[in-house]
Amino acid sequence: MTDPGFRRLRVLLWHVHGSWTDAFVRGRHHYLVPVSPGGAPWGLGKAGRDWPSVTEVPLDRLAEAEPDVVVLQRPEELDLVAHLGVPSVYVEHNAPRPYAASSEHPLAGRPDITVAHVTHFNEAMWDCGRAPTTVVPHGIPDPGPRYTGExxxxxxxxxxxxxxxxxxxxxxxxxxxxxxxxxxxxxxxxxxxxxxxxxxxxxxxxxxxxxxxxxxxxxxxxxxxxxxxxxxxxxxxxxxxxxxxxxxxxxxxxxxxxxxxxxxxxxxxxxxxxxxxxxxxxxxxxxxxxxxxxxxxxxxxxxxxxxxx
Incomplete structure (x- = not known):
């Protein structure tokens, strides 16, 4: 059944966490992943993954890919996409560090970028300051009930x-x-x-x-x-x-x-x-x-x- 309100977007994101990315790019959008001769951490690309919905984009030509939205995962990525002028959302994969309850998030001063936490625990524990927050719990492709316990x-x-x-x-x-x-x-x-x-x-x-x-x-x-x-x-x-x-x-x-x-x-x-x-x-x-x-x-x-x- 077609969702009349759905719009297929061109989503730019880095291949940072393989398992999370594997789930994310199974969506209905077109995903753009930076690649460079240096590889990780800024140009890992698909790294051999079977991701039909993903197009590798040269790291130095991100603007030419014309993304609609950027999914950020590391603070350093803010500088890499600043010239694009497109809206962004930031995925926080980690529990706060170095302090459990008093660590200020790197985006605490950015009211224009939503921080999407992967758990409710993280959202409660990080001090995100002025940044709006939400939670998108993990979801994974079902490998099936393979348990034998033999x-x-x-x-x-x-x-x-x-x-x-x-x-x-x-x-x-x-x-x-x-x-x-x-x-x-x-x-x-x-x-x-x-x-x-x-x-x-x-x-x-x-x-x-x-x-x-x-x-x-x-x-x-x-x-x-x-x-x-x-x-x-x-x-x-x-x-x-x-x-x-x-x-x-x-x-x-x-x-x-x-x-x-x-x-x-x-x-x-x-x-x-x-x-x-x-x-x-x-x-x-x-x-x-x-x-x-x-x-x-x-x-x-x-x-x-x-x-x-």
Whole structure:
């Protein structure tokens, strides 16, 4: 059914966060992504991604692409698009830093640019000053209920667990591993005996063979890997920080700030496969209802239209 009020826009954005961008460019607009010989951070382009709706635009010829709207994701991008004279919206992917409650957002003095937070937690915690704010919760493409749980082990997805040890809670995996084996996937995980960076969909198949997904992040907006695991119909054991307390219902696994409670819950789920499967079913139902792709794209359609107006 055609939406009579819909206008297809030319949307300029940088390829910054691969998983978020993968969801965003599945919308109905035409997406323009800067590319340069230097590659990242300012000209990564598609980077080999299968994104039919995306056109790569030379970084030094952005004006010629004639965008209708710019989706900003980093403060430095403001200078790169200032000459374009087109409306912008700023996506804030991160929880506030360096301070949880008193960090002023880089756009706090810009009443002309809406800051779109990816979680309600972020919106409440960032000091955005005069900038208008909204929330567009994460939505991801559904990988399907691939869970088998055939391996009596836990699994986690963490990039650079050595450098980001405390932030990602990688150190908590050592305690949880005393309850049951834990496999770790992600960039740089080979340094700690992990299984490395495996691309999807093979990654989803590997993750779904393990019985329990572990999400240990102390300070993150809301890990897309957690939402992917829930979509896969995996039971989850989650450190109860930031938006996780809203994203994970009680019947989807275990949610606590007490690591001993997490460890005991992990042990129980590994040893009770039927219980684990039921929790995973609940996790998937909740994720589909609250973090589905259709709602994410629809919300962005409205926000982009409002921004252009």
């Amino acid at each position: 391996l009596a082990a836990g699994v986690s997805m963490i990039n650079e667990p050595v450098r980001r040890r405390r932030v990602t809670g990688a150190d908590l995996l050592e305690t949880l591993a005393e309850a049951a084996p834990v496999d770790l996937f992600g960039i740089g995980t080979e340094e700690v005996g992990g299984r490395g960076d495996v691309p999807a969909p093979a990654l989803h198949d590997e993750i779904a063979r393990r019985r329990v997904y572990l999400h240990t992040a102390r300070w993150t907006s809301l890990g897309l890997s957690l939402l992917e695991a829930m979509h896969l119909a995996m039971p989850v054991v989650v450190f109860a920080a930031t938006e996780a307390v809203e994203a994970v219902p009680p019947d989807a696994g275990v949610l606590s700030t007490d690591v001993s409670v997490l460890a005991e819950g992990f042990r129980e789920l590994v040893n009770e496969p039927d219980f684990a499967a039921l929790a995973g079913k609940n996790a998937r139902e909740h994720a589909l209802k609250n973090h589905g792709l259709a709602a994410f794209l629809s919300t962005w359609d409205h926000l982009l239209a409002e921004t252009v107006r």
